[in-house]
Amino acid sequence: MKITVLGCGALGQIWLSALDQQGHEVQGWLRVPQPYCSVNVIDLNGQVINKTYIANDPLFLAESELLLVTLKAWQVSEAVRNLQTLLRPHCPILLLHNGMGTIDELKSLTQPILQGITTHAAKRDGTVIIHVANGVTHIGPGTPESASLSELADTLHHALPDVAWHNHMASTSWQKLAVNCVINPLTVIYDCRNGDLLPYRDEISRLCDEIATVMEREGQHTSRDSLMDYVFAIIDSTAANTSSMLQDIRSQRRTEIEYITGYLLRRARAQGIATPENSRLYELVKRKEQDYERERIGAGLPGTWN
Ligand SMILES: NC(=O)C1=CN([C@@H]2O[C@H](COP(=O)(O)OP(=O)(O)OC[C@H]3O[C@@H](n4cnc5c(N)ncnc54)[C@H](OP(=O)(O)O)[C@@H]3O)[C@@H](O)[C@H]2O)C=CC1
Ligand SMILES: CC(C)(CO)C(=O)C(=O)O
Numbered sequence: 001m002k003i004t005v006l007g008c009g010a011l012g013q014i015w016l017s018a019l020d021q022q023g024h025e026v027q028g029w030l031r032v033p034q035p036y037c038s039v040n041v042i043d044l045n046g047q048v049i050n051k052t053y054i055a056n057d058p059l060f061l062a063e064s065e066l067l068l069v070t071l072k073a074w075q076v077s078e079a080v081r082n083l084q085t086l087l088r089p090h091c092p093i094l095l096l097h098n099g100m101g102t103i104d105e106l107k108s109l110t111q112p113i114l115q116g117i118t119t120h121a122a123k124r125d126g127t128v129i130i131h132v133a134n135g136v137t138h139i140g141p142g143t144p145e146s147a148s149l150s151e152l153a154d155t156l157h158h159a160l161p162d163v164a165w166h167n168h169m170a171s172t173s174w175q176k177l178a179v180n181c182v183i184n185p186l187t188v189i190y191d192c193r194n195g196d197l198l199p200y201r202d203e204i205s206r207l208c209d210e211i212a213t214v215m216e217r218e219g220q221h222t223s224r225d226s227l228m229d230y231v232f233a234i235i236d237s238t239a240a241n242t243s244s245m246l247q248d249i250r251s252q253r254r255t256e257i258e259y260i261t262g263y264l265l266r267r268a269r270a271q272g273i274a275t276p277e278n279s280r281l282y283e284l285v286k287r288k289e290q291d292y293e294r295e296r297i298g299a300g301l302p303g304t305w306n
Helices: 010-021 058-063 073-084 151-159 170-189 194-217 224-237 244-250 261-271 276-298
Strands: 002-006 025-029 036-042 048-054 066-069 093-096 113-118 121-125 128-133 137-141 163-165
Touching: 002 010, 002 058, 002 073, 010 025, 010 036, 010 048, 010 066, 010 121, 010 128, 010 151, 025 036, 025 048, 025 058, 066 073, 073 093, 093 137, 113 170, 137 151, 151 163, 170 194, 170 224, 170 244, 170 261, 170 276, 194 224, 194 261, 194 276, 244 276, 261 276
Parallel strands: 002 025, 002 066, 036 128, 066 093, 093 113, 137 163
Antiparallel strands: 036 048, 113 137, 121 128
16 A cells, blocks of 8 residues: 555654555655655564655655554644645545544545554654554544545554454543543643552542543443543553653643643533533643743743744
8 A cells, every 4th residue: 555654753653664564655744844754663572673765755645545644633633734635535544643633623624534542652762763562553433434444454453463443433532532631631740650640549530530421421431430440450551651741741842631631621611511620630731831831932942832
């Protein structure tokens, strides 16, 4: 298959090299256009992969049979919209990111959109991307036109297993959102690894109570207790992780809070549900972001996202 990977960061590089090794024709798409992109990955076996792929070639893009989007949630809609007219009208677009809400922003697109979430873990270390942990990538239709594209899961599974197809992604997406609403902001507030959240059981219970209420109203069958079991299982299995939100805060980058807790709060507001605990965490994370943004501008540096 001919595949363009939009966003050549941690996940993007893992996918570029995996798809290439499986015999697919790939290109990367960079924010600042360049003719080539470098992939430097240390895979799960400790093998070093150094490769160069073509990048930002509009002809390749026009012939692509898949646009795989591995951007942060807040980067997605503008970047995809910019490429929309260069893509074939039926080229599937697979959005692979944490958080929810990007599909709503891309409703006007003619191309079929798929959504995906992953439990693979990859991190940047200087100029190298380390594939830290194997995982499962769950994909499914984001728009009705993509409901028939389940064979994509097989293609992707052969490149970077496991990939699972879901006819209905809502349940998987909401479960993941719930986990991110709890673990990500709490690790920022307490400046700790995921595993260090164990003592905050009461706070986690209050968060899960609100999240379960919103999820129930959104048609998801769940409860505070089942969400808590799931959150604590993830805290346990990712105990040594620094959450992606804490990594962003420590590097003074924009976080994905608007698409994680922000999405939950928007749905809660639409349903008339009060979410004081989640709102408090949202405000605390936003304040941290704004503080360092103000510092940057005060120091005469350009803002990172305004
Ligand atoms: N890494 C991981 O282990 C996991 C990540 N995720 C999720 O996957 C998503 C991607 O994460 P990750 O790969 O870590 O993120 P990265 O920040 O490593 O990758 C994003 C890349 O996209 C580039 N980019 C930004 N804007 C554009 C644009 N307009 N056009 C082209 N490229 C652009 C960035 O470049 P630049 O820096 O130059 O702007 C960066 O290289 C996130 O939602 C994350 O939460 C989920 C599970 C695991
Ligand atoms: C599941 C979790 C919390 C793992 O660290 C994650 O998805 C993240 O850090 O964004």
